[in-house]
Amino acid sequence: MAVAARKTRRNDTGAAKKTSKKSTGAQVPAFTKDEDLYAYREMLLIRRFEEKAGQMYGMGLIGGFCHLYIGQEAVVVGMHMASQDGDQQITGYRDHGHMLVCGLDPKGVMAELTGRQGGLSKGKGGSMHMFSKEKHFYGGHGIVGAQVSLGTGLAFANHYRDNKNVCMTYFGDGAANQGQVYESFNMAELWKLPVVYVIENNRYAMGTAVTRASAQTDFSRRGLSFNIPGEQVDGMDIRAVREAASRALAFARSGKGPYILEMLTYRYRGHSMSDPAKYRSKDEVTRMREEHDPIEQVRRRLLETWKLSEEELKAIDSKVREIVNEAAEFATHDAEPDPSELYTDILR
Known part of the structure; x- marks a missing residue:
């Protein structure tokens, strides 16, 4: 996928000015060995966790909706690498990876998927509704676009x-067409709120390609009428993500207001586990996996640049699988919530 990063900046009079630059792997800062190892472990944990969640859903152990993040791992890991302690995250219903990267116990995440008492929302939220105030993770929201207004509110609290x-507010290309998104944009720019809007453009809103649903398919430009700068980023290259995230977070943290990052990414699975994804060809998915997979890019660097052996990488994978298998075992055998739990956490 050829990706051109288009960046919008303000000039001294406040008017928007367009510049453009490439966001290819050759033009982004290289990672150190430790950074590549961290990126590899974190993305691999999300990938293996989601693969196991898909298996458990097929076995009937996970009910309701389940949206997997496979293919998009570089976005959330790269953003997290650029963030600081205290920065918040809020997202939609494709949220498992966001929770794992901020340090939440995989056992608690998986137990919530299976509706057990040890889940992060005590078994009451399921896949789409998990929270952790301690880790500054505010959901997990099933209503399309709802998290954008809430993320703007978190940024107002910071201000x-x-x-x-800074609040990192994630939403997809489909949610980008919701009206409340633009109300939030206007408010955030008017009050110079510290928020980075991360649009995870995986090309398909449920089963509809962006070209069929969006008059303006360059989502980095969606804030132009509000004077919000935006940038397109190769969301399959974690180095490009981390670099763009560093700029955007610094911009928002300095009091200059919101920033939009459009992450050009791709999901390998359907919209949810019930989606056969017949609206795209197998060749398209295979090509993305073979040419742009975010984990494979890092794996190649570990082998070729940092001279790690296949055995060392297999050891990392083995450890990650062990963590995921332990989470699945816990989530399968943990007790279901007591019926009295239905009456807790209710606002009156």
């Missing part, structure tokens, strides 16, 4: 408290 934290 009010002057705590120098």
Whole structure:
């Protein structure tokens, strides 16, 4: 996938000015060995966790909706690598990877998927509704676009408290067409709120290609009428993601207001586990896996640049699989919530 990063900046008078640059792997800062190892482990954990979740859904152990993040791992890991302690995350229903990267226990995430008492929402939220105030993760939201207004509210709280934290507000190309998104954009720019809007453009809103649903398919330009700068990023290259995230977070943290990052990414599975994804060809998916897979890119660097052996990488994979298998075992045998749990956490 050839990706051109188009960046919008303000000039001194406040008017928008367009510049463009490439966001290819050759033009982004190289990772150190430790950074590549970290990226590899974190993305692999998300990949293996999601693969196991898909298996458990097929076995009937996970009910309701289940949206997998396979293929998009570089986006959330790269953003997290550029963030600081105290920065918040909020996203939609494709949220398992976002929770794992901020350090939440895979056992608690998987137990929530199976509706057990040890789940992050005590078994009451399922795949789409998990939260952790301690880790500054505010969901997991099933209503399309709802998290954008809430993320803007979190940014307002940061602004009010002057705590120098930034809210990373994730949403997809489909949610980008919701009206509340633009109300949030206007408010965020008007009040110079510290928020980075991360649009995870995986090309398909459910089963509809962006070209069939969006008059403006360059989502980095969606904030132009509000004077919000935006940038297109190769969301399959974690180095490009981390570099763009560093710029955007620094911009928002300095008091200059919101920033839009359109992450050009791709999901390998259907919209949800019930989606056969017949609206795209197998060749398209295979080509993306073979040519742009975010984990394979890092794996090649570990082998070729950092001279790790296949045995060392297999050891990392083995450890990750062990973590995921332990999470699945816990989530399968943990007790279901007591019926009295239905009456807790209710606002009156």
